Amino acid sequence: MLYGRQLILPDLGKSGQLKLKNTSILIVGAGGLGSPAAIYLAAAGVGKLGIVDYDKVEKSNLHRQIIHNETREGISKAQSAKMTIEGLNSLCNCVAYEILLDSLSALEIVQQYDIVVDATDNVATRYLLNDACVISGKPLVSGSALRMDGQLTVYNYKGGPCYRCLFPKPPPPESVLNCADGGILGVVTGVIGCLQALQAIKIATENDESPNNLLIFSATSYPLFRSIKLRSKKKDCVICGDHPSITKLQDYVQFCGSGALDKSPSVKELGREDRIEPKVYHNLRNETPHVLIDVRETVQYEICSLPSSINIPLKDLPKRIEDVKKLLETPNTSVYVICRLGNDSQHAVNILKNYLKGEVKDIIGGLYKWSLEVDQEFPIY
Amino acid sequence: MSKEITILYFATARDATNVSSEKISLPSQSMSMSLKDLTDLLKKRHEKLVPVLETSLYAINMEYVECDYQSILVKEGDEVAIIPPVSGG
Ligand SMILES: [Zn+2]
Numbered sequence: 001m002l003y004g005r006q007l008i009l010p011d012l013g014k015s016g017q018l019k020l021k022n023t024s025i026l027i028v029g030a031g032g033l034g035s036p037a038a039i040y041l042a043a044a045g046v047g048k049l050g051i052v053d054y055d056k057v058e059k060s061n062l063h064r065q066i067i068h069n070e071t072r073e074g075i076s077k078a079q080s081a082k083m084t085i086e087g088l089n090s091l092c093n094c095v096a097y098e099i100l101l102d103s104l105s106a107l108e109i110v111q112q113y114d115i116v117v118d119a120t121d122n123v124a125t126r127y128l129l130n131d132a133c134v135i136s137g138k139p140l141v142s143g144s145a146l147r148m149d150g151q152l153t154v155y156n157y158k159g160g161p162c163y164r165c166l167f168p169k170p171p172p173p174e175s176v177l178n179c180a181d182g183g184i185l186g187v188v189t190g191v192i193g194c195l196q197a198l199q200a201i202k203i204a205t206e207n208d209e210s211p212n213n214l215l216i217f218s219a220t221s222y223p224l225f226r227s228i229k230l231r232s233k234k235k236d237c238v239i240c241g242d243h244p245s246i247t248k249l250q251d252y253v254q255f256c257g258s259g260a261l262d263k264s265p266s267v268k269e270l271g272r273e274d275r276i277e278p279k280v281y282h283n284l285r286n287e288t289p290h291v292l293i294d295v296r297e298t299v300q301y302e303i304c305s306l307p308s309s310i311n312i313p314l315k316d317l318p319k320r321i322e323d324v325k326k327l328l329e330t331p332n333t334s335v336y337v338i339c340r341l342g343n344d345s346q347h348a349v350n351i352l353k354n355y356l357k358g359e360v361k362d363i364i365g366g367l368y369k370w371s372l373e374v375d376q377e378f379p380i381y
Numbered sequence: 382m383s384k385e386i387t388i389l390y391f392a393t394a395r396d397a398t399n400v401s402s403e404k405i406s407l408p409s410q411s412m413s414m415s416l417k418d419l420t421d422l423l424k425k426r427h428e429k430l431v432p433v434l435e436t437s438l439y440a441i442n443m444e445y446v447e448c449d450y451q452s453i454l455v456k457e458g459d460e461v462a463i464i465p466p467v468s469g470g
Contacts, residue, residue: 033470121470146469149392166445167466171436175393179469189470214445216391216464221401228440228462231447 002089003045016205017045023204024048026113028101028129030081031055032064032179032189033143033196034119039067040197042085046204048093049085050113053077054100054260060381064179064186100260101125103249106132115200118142119193121178122260123170124252130155130163131249134240141199143192146182148219150192153212153230154199156240160212165234173258188219269346274353276361278370281336290334291327295348300340304379306370314344321355332358342366383407384457388423394437394463397429407457416441416450419461437465 006012025046027034030053042049055077057068065077072080078096085094099105110116110132118129118140126142133140139157144150155162195215202208212230239246253259284290294301295314305311310327312320324335335356339345345362352360363370371378383406390398405422407414414422416439424431439446440462446453455461 029470031470119470121468123466123468126468144467144470146392146467149467151464151467166438167436169436171466171468172432175432176468177393182469184469192470214464216462218391218401226443226462228464229444231445234447 002091006044011207012205016207019205020045020201021047023115024050024113025115025117025200025204026050026052026110027117027119028052028125029119029121030065030067030077031061031119031121032145032184032186033193034081034117035065035067036190036193037117037119037143037197037200038081038085039088040194041200042089042092042094044197044201045089046092046200048095048113050095050097050109051078051081051085052097052099052101052109053081054098064184064189066186066190101128103128103251106249107136110138111136113138115203116140117196117200118144119196120260122258123173123176124256124259126163127170127255128249128252131239131246134162135248139203141196141203143196145189145192145217146177146179146184148185148188150188150217152192152195152199152215152217154203157203158208158212159232161230161233162237162240164239165237166214166230168238170256173256176258185219188217191217191219270349270362274349274361275346275364276336277364278374281363282370282374288334289329290336291324293324293335293337293348295337295339295344300381303381304367306338306367306378309338314339314348317348317351321352324352324356328356328358330358331356334359334361336361336363338363338370339366341368383409384412386419386455386457387460389460389462391462391464392467393465394430394433397433398427413454413456416446416453416455416461419455420450423463433465434463437463439463 003017007017023046025041027038030051038051056074057072057077057080059073067084068080076098078098082094082096085092106128116133116138118126120126129140133156140155142155143152214228214230216226217224233240235242238244292309294305294309294311297313298311301311337345337348342365345366349360349362368380371380385404385406387402387404389402395401420434442460
């Protein structure tokens with residue numbers, strides 16, 4: 001019997017199992033958090049699961065996005081998640097939404113579900129989902145993770161706060177790291193995603209006695225978990241307070257200064273004259289004396305690097321100008337700068353231009369483009 | 382002996398300070414300080430923490446405090462957690 005081992009749980013029982021069957025849960029994001037959350041919710045017998053994701057399956061994300069696999073590379077993450085769920089539990093009605101959730105689409109979708117699981121990877125969608133859940137009166141099971149840290153909270157639930165109550169102001173976009181730039185240990189998203197599934201099950205089965213709290217997980221600290229007791233919602237909150245000034249969905253990309261698609265926003269800081277295509281650099285590499293500086297963090301440089309490149313992380317560059325000067329054969333020797341995607345290298349060129357006499361250029365698109373256009377053997381990570 | 386409070390840093394607050402916790406001494410003769418004064422003191426100690434504090438929430442002894450920082454007092458032995466939002470996934 002499919003649910004036998006959980007049916008005999010006094011905390012669940014037949015009535016709890018029926019409640020799960022009659023519950024619909026929307027999971028926004030089929031990534032590191034959404035993968036384990038969706039797998040456990042489907043396996044537990046939730047009647048209907050909606051999965052929203054705009055992205056495609058990528059190999060470099062499989063270490064945490066475990067609902068997908070190598071054979072699905074390049075196909076829609078929403079569809080891939082649906083395939084796994086249907087293979088796991090054919091009784092689960094799974095709906096895949098291959099869309100970017102925005103102010104136009106969010107309310108209509110959110111209103112069709114009982115519980116919303118925020119498993120997204122960006123600030124703008126977090127505010128969007130918060131507002132959509134407050135407006136349509138749905139509990140929001142919010143999880144997040146980066147590097148070795150995670151957070152879990154249920155917003156807009158039992159008189160507790162919403163996301164805006166706790167974080168009224170979005171962090172400045174340049175301070176927000178994403179998993180592509182900051183890194184993430186797969187099991188950290190796994191821990192938080194599983195807890196999101198647990199929390200959703202407790203809400204669905206009306207089995208949640210705990211006061212509103214913010215759970216903090218820190219894989220490198222002791223203790224691993226800390227629970228912060230929250231208050232009730234704020235009377236002056238702009239959306240869930242006594243006199244809300246926000247009554248319909250907003251422009252969240254503008255509010256946050258960055259959107260869901262700006263995974264690693266590409267910067268255009270430099271003019272054409274300060275930049276060089278990877279192919280052009282490849283051609284002059286063995287012909288022209290020059291210095292190649294790689295401004296990635298050392299932990300990344302150690303994974304892979306171009307021969308004869310010198311590693312000076314961007315954050316150290318301002319205090320290492322003299323080291324750069326010592327590398328030059330003549331004061332006019334050309335300097336080229338490379339990084340992973342071609343953003344930090346532009347910042348570095350802007351710094352170096354103030355101190356160097358010779359030409360300073362950034363390699364457009366960084367090692368990523370180098371790998372695509374010059375050397376397919378060079379690893380993309 | 383000076384009277385101390387403990388500060389806990391999470392996520393980007395820990396990155397900005399390079400420590401996960403530290404002890405701060407209360408000004409001599411005083412039994413407490415306002416959260417506002419503590420914030421100013423932390424900003425002076427850690428330049429990189431300034432933008433992080435703008436959007437972080439505070440908890441004293443694992444209980445969330447609203448941002449009326451002038452009237453909230455931190456006492457000897459209190460544990461103040463600084464919790465910035467995490468948004469990845
Ligand atoms: Zn609110």
